[in-house]
Amino acid sequence: MYNLKKKRKMKRLVWVLVVVFSVTTVYAQDDQGYKDGEWVLSGVTGVNLSQTAMTNWSAGGENSVAGNAYLNGSLLRKSGNWLWQNALVLDYGLSQNKSDGTRKTNDNINFTTQLGYSTNNKWFYTLMGDFKTQFARGYKYPDRENYISTFMAPAYANLSLGMEFRPKANYSIYLSPVSGKMTFVSDKTLSDSGAFGVDPGKRFKAEFGAYLKARAEQAVMENVNLVTTLDFFTPYSDQLGNIDVNWDVLISMKVNKFLSATLNTTLKYDNDVKTVDGEGNRKGAKVQFKEVLGVGIAYHF
Structure with missing residues (x-):
């Protein structure tokens, strides 16, 4: 049994390393830089909308409307041997139709700040902190009576000390052997049930372990930009090798001066977050995946 568990952990670790290698290979070639003493601001923000209207439509269907607002940006400044970077991701979306009413489709708050010191402009001794939560209550539809998440339930904070490799302003890999992960469930109903x-x-x-974070911003081709962030955490406990994964990808495709199409995906795995079947029974942790595709107004900065 021990060997079987060990093999499963090793397979998971190999999968993680393959993903990291793929990401770093793609983005290491970018030549964007930054100048000492200047702020570098980059990112994209916008609103996506979709609407369906029907009148006497023989094939069936109903009117619907959906919208999503988002922001994905970073701000950094290099001063001498010091580098300070901040990254903020905000997402919120709703959909509405007659049968289902109003439902939340997207909800995310993610902030990261880090301070690094370097002697060669590429390797930085870094202190990093990040925070993740959501804006509003979440439900397992069609159940609207019992919420399964809300603001600060859950919320995740990570404080770590490590080394960051940053060859260019828009590409970095950070590794910390000294990291503290904190999970907050401020809602009494959810905390009483042992959620998250x-x-x-x-x-x-609170958990103590190792943490790895990779971030990249890349112009894939003309009018197509990609921003991706990849996080891994494993605790120094009997669960060592159970790796929590969070991978965000935003692809923004500029149609013209005003219109843009966006594809936003998130892949997650957290061994502490158990799934619940239709009868309310808790099952094991599973890979979570979300994808949002939209067309709307976007501003790149």
């Missing part, structure tokens, strides 16, 4: 890995009745869980 906290002990029932507790609203906080």
